[in-house]
Amino acid sequence: MKILLVVEKPDIRDLLIIHLKPRGFEFICYANPIKAMDNIEEVMPDIVMFSAEDFPRHWKPFLNLLREVKRKEDCIFILLVGPVFPFEEAAKASYLKVNGILSEDLSDQNQLKQVEGLLTRYKLLKDRRTNDRYIPGGYAELEFLFTHPETRKLITGSISDISTGGASFNPDNPHLTENLKIGSVIPLCTVRIEDNVLSLVCSVIRNHQLLSLKFTDLHQDTLEVIREYIQKSMDRQKNKSAEQDASGQAG
Known part of the structure; x- marks a missing residue:
C-alpha cells in the first residue's frame, strides 16, 4: 500500500x-505540492495524506486532479489540518470527496489512533491486535x-506502542536486527514497566x-502488569485531555 504524503513539517512526516x-x-513524501501533483499518475497512491495547514491553497486543486484519475473508493484522501480549520473549508472538503x-x-x-481508525474503516489497515494499545509519552516510562x-548481541531501543498482545519496537541500531525474519522467536526479552x-x-x-x-506464552502476572499499566x-x-478542554473553555 502506497501513501503519498504531502507535508512540509518533518516532525509530522517522521511520526x-x-x-x-x-x-x-510504503511512503512517498513531498514537501512541494506542485511536484506531488506532477507525479500523481506515476505514483498512483492508495492513500494521500495532505497538510492543509502547510499548503492551504494547494489541497483543493490537488484533490480535483486526484479525483480525475482515482475515485474516492480507490484512493483515500486524508486532510491534515491545524488548530483552526474554517467551517467553509470543511464543507468544501466534503463536496470534493475528502475521506477524512x-x-x-x-x-x-489519540490522533494517531484516529489515523489508524480511518485506515481500518476503509479496510486498508488490518487491526491485528484487538487489545487496547497505548502509545507511550516522551518520558522514560518503558524500557525494552x-x-x-x-548473534547474541544486546539490542536496545524504545517502544512506540504496546498492548497485552505485543509491541512495536524501534531499535537504536536497526542494522543489528535487519536479519530477523517474520516468525523468528526471541526468547530473551526484558521490559521495564515503571518499577x-x-x-x-x-x-x-x-x-x-x-x-x-x-508476546507469546505470557505469565498471568506479567499480563496483569501490562494491562494495568495500559x-x-x-x-x-x-484526564489530561479533559483538563485541557476545561481550561480552553474557561479561557
Missing part, C-alpha cells in the same frame, strides 16, 4: 512514517531490550526497521 511503516505501508479530516497534532496518541537469538522488570518471549510479525513483536496510562491521558 507518520514511524507509526505506519511497520504496518506495511484529522488534526496534524500527531504528538497526541532483548538478546538477538542468532516492574519483566521477562518475555516474543516472536517477530513484521520487520521494517521497526519491529512488530507478538489502563492507568490511558486514564491519565483522558
